Amino acid sequence: xxxxxxxxxxxxxxxxxxxxxxxxxxxxxxxLGYDDPSERENLVSLLGLRPGDSVLEVGAGxxxxxxxxxxxxxxxxxxxxGGHNPxxxxxxxxxxxxxxxxxxxxxCACRVQSMAEALPFSANSFDAVLHYGALNVFGDPGAxxxxxxRVVRPGGWVVASDQGMREENRxxxxxxxxxxxxxxxxxxxxxxxxPAEAEDVELHWLWRGDCFAIRFRKPVE
Ligand SMILES: C[S@@+](CC[C@H](N)C(=O)[O-])C[C@H]1O[C@@H](n2cnc3c(N)ncnc32)[C@H](O)[C@@H]1O
Numbered sequence: 755x756x757x758x759x760x761x762x763x764x765x766x767x768x769x770x771x772x773x774x775x776x777x778x779x780x781x782x783x784x785x786l787g788y789d790d791p792s793e794r795e796n797l798v799s800l801l802g803l804r805p806g807d808s809v810l811e812v813g814a815g816x817x818x819x820x821x822x823x824x825x826x827x828x829x830x831x832x833x834x835x836g837g838h839n840p841x842x843x844x845x846x847x848x849x850x851x852x853x854x855x856x857x858x859x860x861x862c863a864c865r866v867q868s869m870a871e872a873l874p875f876s877a878n879s880f881d882a883v884l885h886y887g888a889l890n891v892f893g894d895p896g897a898x899x900x901x902x903x904r905v906v907r908p909g910g911w912v913v914a915s916d917q918g919m920r921e922e923n924r925x926x927x928x929x930x931x932x933x934x935x936x937x938x939x940x941x942x943x944x945x946x947x948x949p950a951e952a953e954d955v956e957l958h959w960l961w962r963g964d965c966f967a968i969r970f971r972k973p974v975e
Contacts, residue, residue, distance in 0.1 A: 761869055761893040765852045768815075772855030775816055786932060786964065790818075793961045797886060798822040800913045800958060800969050805829040807846065807881035812870045812902060813888040814849035817860030823847045823884070848880070852888075870898035878907045886965075889916035890938040896947040903949050908974040912952075915960065915967035918943055923963045932964065943968055 771778070783790045798819060803809060806829040811819055827846040850866045850873065851857045857865045868874045870885070871894045883902045892898045902912045918941035923929055932939040943966035948955050952970035960967055 757893045759893075760891070761852065761871070764888070764891045764893075768851075768853035769855035772816070772853065772859055775856065775859075776818075779818075786928065786962070788961050788964075793965075794819050794822055794886075797913065797915060797960055797967060798826065798884065800967060801826075801882040801884060801911050803827055803882055808848070808879075809846065809882045809884060810848045810850060810873075810875070810880045810902075810905060812850050812873070812883060812885040812898070814851050814860065814865075815853075815856045815887065817849060819884065819886065820847060820849060820860065869893075871901060872897075873901045873905050875905045877904050879905045881907055881910050883910070883912045885912075885914040886967075887916055889914055889944065890918070890941050895944055896949075899947055900949045903952055903970070903972055906972050908972050911969055911971055913967055913969045915965055917941065917964060918966045920959050920963040920966070928964075939964060 801809065803826040805827060807827045809823050809827055811823065814820065824847050848864045848866060849857065849860060850868055852867070852869055854867055857867055866874065870888070870892055883906045885902060889895050899914060902914060906912050917936060917938040919929055919939050929939065943957055945955065945957065945968060948968060948970055951973060953973045955968065955970040958967040958969060959965070
């Protein structure tokens with residue numbers, strides 16, 4: 755299944771999952787032995803955020819990363835002035851997602867419903883861009899990564915992360931069980947899809963080496 759059909763399919767899936775997404779994730783975290791809050795803290799720390807920075811989360815879901823993003827970007831004025839553009843009154847943290855069902859479950863950020871493959875923001879709009887959890891299901895993951903790079907400011911970091919176990923984790927029972935329930939654990943980090951113009955491309959491992967995080971930067975012109 756490719757392109758728009760795939761995008762529509764996953765929007766339907768996440769709309770249906772939305773009411774049970776958080777409890778289901780808590781059970782998965784328990785079974786796989788994850789300390790989910792500290793993994794999210796580690797993920798968000800890769801963005802190099804400073805107080806007053808603006809940040810977009812692509813595929814924000816029910817908003818499990820938002821409190822970490824807000825804690826790092828809050829400024830002395832209560833977190834309303836906008837990052838690299840001090841004149842702006844835009845919210846510091848913007849939550850984008852394909853699924854209205856998922857977005858309706860978060861109340862604490864500016865919510866935007868759209869596809870990751872066509873972000874409704876102008877170029878250089880954010881100091882940093884985060885994505886976690888849908889790179890494996892995007893209709894066009896290369897286009898989504900290109901969009902993340904387009905909307906981040908020159909010099910800003912993009913961090914894109916999803917399930918896909920590191921080599922050392924692919925031998926034991928955890929891999930077989932995890933892959934049995936969620937085949938995406940067998941995926942490899944799609945480093946070949948990072949836009950050619952990106953700089954400082956790095957690969958990080960989180961969630962006990964079960965999730966990759968690709969970090970890259972927009973060149974300063
Ligand atoms: C596994 S959830 C992760 C949610 C959140 N980032 C987290 O850390 O809990 C994946 C999210 O990506 C969204 N998503 C899937 N395909 C998308 C697309 N093409 N564009 C934007 N969001 C998408 C889903 O609706 C869902 O909310």
